[in-house]
Amino acid sequence: MTDARVLRDLGEHPVWIRMENISKRYGSRPVLTEVDVCFRPGRVTAVLGPNGAGKTTLLKMLLGLVRPDRGCITVGEKALDGDPAYRQEIGYMPQLPHFPDNLTGEELAAMLDDVRGFVGEPDESLTRAFDLGRELAKPFRNLSGGNRQKLNAALAFRYRSPVLILDEPTAGLDPVAARILKARVRRERDDGRTVLMTSHDLGHLEALADDVVFLLEGRVRFEGEVSRLLEITQQAELEGAIAAFLMEHGASGADGLEGVA
Amino acid sequence: MNTWTKVLRYEMRNVLRARALLGYGLFFLAATTGLVRMGGGVERVLPSLSNLILLTVPLVSLVVTTVFLYEGRAFNELLLSQPVGRKELFRGLFMGLTLPLAGVFVVGTGLPLLASGGFSTAAGPVALTLGSGIALTAVFVALGFLVAFSVKEAARGLGVALLVWLGLTVVYDGVVLLASHNLSAYPLETPMLAAMILNPVDLARMVSLMAVDASVLMGYTGAVFQDFFGGWTGIVIATAALAGWVLLPYLGALRRFGRMDL
Numbered sequence: 001m002t003d004a005r006v007l008r009d010l011g012e013h014p015v016w017i018r019m020e021n022i023s024k025r026y027g028s029r030p031v032l033t034e035v036d037v038c039f040r041p042g043r044v045t046a047v048l049g050p051n052g053a054g055k056t057t058l059l060k061m062l063l064g065l066v067r068p069d070r071g072c073i074t075v076g077e078k079a080l081d082g083d084p085a086y087r088q089e090i091g092y093m094p095q096l097p098h099f100p101d102n103l104t105g106e107e108l109a110a111m112l113d114d115v116r117g118f119v120g121e122p123d124e125s126l127t128r129a130f131d132l133g134r135e136l137a138k139p140f141r142n143l144s145g146g147n148r149q150k151l152n153a154a155l156a157f158r159y160r161s162p163v164l165i166l167d168e169p170t171a172g173l174d175p176v177a178a179r180i181l182k183a184r185v186r187r188e189r190d191d192g193r194t195v196l197m198t199s200h201d202l203g204h205l206e207a208l209a210d211d212v213v214f215l216l217e218g219r220v221r222f223e224g225e226v227s228r229l230l231e232i233t234q235q236a237e238l239e240g241a242i243a244a245f246l247m248e249h250g251a252s253g254a255d256g257l258e259g260v261a
Numbered sequence: 262m263n264t265w266t267k268v269l270r271y272e273m274r275n276v277l278r279a280r281a282l283l284g285y286g287l288f289f290l291a292a293t294t295g296l297v298r299m300g301g302g303v304e305r306v307l308p309s310l311s312n313l314i315l316l317t318v319p320l321v322s323l324v325v326t327t328v329f330l331y332e333g334r335a336f337n338e339l340l341l342s343q344p345v346g347r348k349e350l351f352r353g354l355f356m357g358l359t360l361p362l363a364g365v366f367v368v369g370t371g372l373p374l375l376a377s378g379g380f381s382t383a384a385g386p387v388a389l390t391l392g393s394g395i396a397l398t399a400v401f402v403a404l405g406f407l408v409a410f411s412v413k414e415a416a417r418g419l420g421v422a423l424l425v426w427l428g429l430t431v432v433y434d435g436v437v438l439l440a441s442h443n444l445s446a447y448p449l450e451t452p453m454l455a456a457m458i459l460n461p462v463d464l465a466r467m468v469s470l471m472a473v474d475a476s477v478l479m480g481y482t483g484a485v486f487q488d489f490f491g492g493w494t495g496i497v498i499a500t501a502a503l504a505g506w507v508l509l510p511y512l513g514a515l516r517r518f519g520r521m522d523l
Contacts, residue, residue, distance in 0.1 A: 026522070063342040065523040084346040092342040098335030102278040103271075111271050115264060115343050 014041030015076040015089055015162045015194050017062060022071035024057060024218075031057045032218045035071070039211075041162070044185060044195040046205045046226075048242060049215035055198045056095070058215070059165055062196070063092060075163065088116065093156035095167040095198075097148050105136035105143075105151050109158065118159055126154040129180045145172050153181055157188070164188060166197040170204050182208055206238040214245065221249060264345055268353025269360075276329065276361045285321050285362070289369030296373075303379035307390050310370065311469040314390070315462055316430055318366060318397045323422045326358050326405025331415035338523050347519050355406060355511065363398040367391055386469075389496070393469035400461040400506045401426075406514035410521065429462050461506040464499045471495060 017039040024032045032054045039045050047055050060066040061073060064080060064087065072079055078086040099108055113122060127136070130150040135143060143151065149172040156164065166185070170178040185208055189195050199205045212229050214222040222229055222245070226238065235241040276282060292313055296306045333354075340350055370391060374380065379387045404425055412418035437456050441449055457463045 060523065065338060065341055067520075067522065082346075084341075084344045084349075087342060087344040090342065092339070094335070094339060094342070096335070097339075099339070100275045100333065100336055102275055107274075111267075112343060115267050115340065115345055117344075 013162060014192050016041060016074075017076075017163065017194060017196075018072075018074045019058075019061070020072045020074075022061065022068045022073065024054075024061070024066065024068050030218050032061075032068070032215075035215075035218075035220055037213050037220055037223055039194050039196055041194045042189060042192045043210040044189050044197065044208050045211040045213060046209035047196060047198045047213050047215065048202075048205070050246070053215040054218040055215055056167065059167055059196065059198065062165060063087065063090065089161055090163045090165060091156040091159055091161035093152055093164075093166045093169050095171065097152035099140045099148075099151075101141035102139055104139050105132065108140070108151070109136070109155060112155060112158070116159060122158045123160050124154070124158070126150075126157045126180075126184060129184070130154060130177055146174055146177065149173050150177055157184065162193055164193055164195045164197075166195070168199055169197060170199060170201060178204065202237075202239040202242060209238075212238075214242070216246075216249065221245070263349070265349040265353040265356075268340065268345065268350055269357045272354055272357025273361050276325075276358060277365075279325075279329075281321075281325060282361060282365050285325075286365040286369040288317070289366060290372060293370045293373040297377045297379075303374060303377060303383045303387065306374075306377075306379075307383070307386055308470060311390055311393070311466065314366075314370075314394045314397070314469070315466050318394050319401045319430055319462060320426050322362055322398045322401035323405045323408075323426050324419070325362060326402045327409045327415075327418055327422045329358060330354070330406065330409035331418060334523075341523065348515065351406075351515050351518050355402065358405075359399050359402045362402065363395045366394050366398060370394065389471075390469045393465040396468070396500070396503045396507075397461065397465045400465075400503060400510075403507050403510035403514065407510040407517075410514050410517045429460055433460050433462070458502045461503060464503050464506070468496055468499050468503075 019035055019037050022032055022035040023030070035054075035058065047058060049055050057066055061068055062075065064082070064084065074080070075086050076089060080086065103111070109122070112118075127133070130153075132147065132150055132154060135147050135151070140148070140151075153166075153169060153173075156166065164185070169181055169185075173181060182204065185195060185197070189210070197205070197208070206226070209226050211224065212222060212226055213220060214229070222232075229241050229245075230236065230238070233241040233244040235244055293306075293310060296309055297303070300306045300309065337350060337354070341347065374387055405422060408418050408422050408425065412421050437453070441453065457467070
């Protein structure tokens with residue numbers, strides 16, 4: 001296996017992601033306000049928050065799909081300035097994959113290899129683990145929802161990128177596939193990759209996440225280790241912790257916990 | 262290879278596989294064959310063919326472009342999450358739509374004309390007719406980009422695209438005619454020339470019909486234009502104006518696309 005080599009490569013090349021004082025409005029509605037967070041290599045960071053809290057906007061900003069009104073984002077050494085080259089470092093798994101109906105999985109993979117200018121052997125272990133082989137020859141429109149999501153995941157892990165951004169990675173996956181994916185995420189983390197993910201399934205997140213960034217109405221309400229969050233809220237599980245957190249700080253203007261983050 | 266040519270290759274493959282495009286080609290193949298069979302000689306066929314082109318090419322180019330852009334939104338996001346810049350993606354998508362649409366049009370209309378010997382007996386007029394169709398394709402693909410990147414909602418965008426088509430192909434001529442009728446006491450050459458340059462369909466009509474000397478069919482603005490410039494000067498000016506009609510919406514759409522949040 002090439003894993004040992006990959007690990008060594010990443011050891012020399014861990015990628016930190018920093019968002020400094022990020023604010024963004026859509027029209028008059030603030031989506032993110034003065035967000036200051038850091039995503040560390042070798043950790044899985046869960047970005048949490050109720051719908052509309054700004055999770056997707058935050059992830060999209062890291063990909064350059066949404067531009068902040070104010071603030072600065074750095075991925076590794078690189079401050080984002082519109083130059084797309086830094087995205088070579090990122091493997092992205094979007095929520096709800098929507099690929100061209102007429103393209104097959106094989107063509108799609110070949111196309112991404114081509115567009116990325118990827119040379120060498122791509123990582124197809126997830127394709128094999130999901131047993132996707134035959135499905136890759138079918139046009140995307142003929143794939144079941146589960147197989148679409150498997151393909152989506154396989155493409156995100158294909159390039160051994162030092163950063164992985166996974167938006168609802170387990171949504172639509174059967175339990176077996178979800179298990180495979182989670183094991184894979186853990187391995188990537190142990191290899192020193194920087195992993196960011198969102199999920200509605202707090203159970204899945206709990207099993208994976210090392211750190212939590214909790215967003216509420218566009219502000220970071222907590223940033224730190226999962227264990228710390230459990231401690232503060234005096235809960236045994238992430239779900240309980242989030243619920244307690246929301247009840248305490250949800251509807252009425254929340255402050256107080258910022259000092260903790 | 263450049264990133265944009267890579268995008269171009271895949272977009273072209275995707276577009277060419279769409280059934281709508283096959284239908285588009287077959288439509289022109291059938292229509293041109295029919296016209297060639299009915300009418301005597303290529304020169305008689307061209308004016309009718311041209312009228313068909315002026316209506317259908319803008320409509321199909323606009324609708325196909327907007328539908329592909331709205332449907333491809335999620336996929337374009339995926340491409341932009343790779344090391345692909347927005348400018349490169351935009352150029353690849355634009356050419357990836359224009360080339361297949363223009364190519365299918367040229368094959369559909371060109372084959373029957375070729376079979377009837379049109380290229381040898383009336384090469385100039387045939388080339389100008391096909392050229393006007395290609396130019397209209399580029400113009401309306403560019404307008405489709407402008408619409409798709411200005412209107413967020415797909416259903417509304419498609420509605421706007423249809424209004425643009427209706428406005429430029431049907432309403433515009435009516436308004437010009439009405440204005441010229443009501444203002445017939447005034448010298449109208451200059452405003453009429455302006456009116457023509459401001460409408461790509463008029464420009465394309467002029468280019469394709471001037472060659473067969475069918476000014477009767479040009480409509481009011483075209484007749485004035487031909488009177489004014491005549492011959493090749495007119496064609497050159499019209500071509501330059503058509504290029505502007507591609508460039509302005511293209512740049513406008515690119516500007517919007519470069520800044521928008523996806």
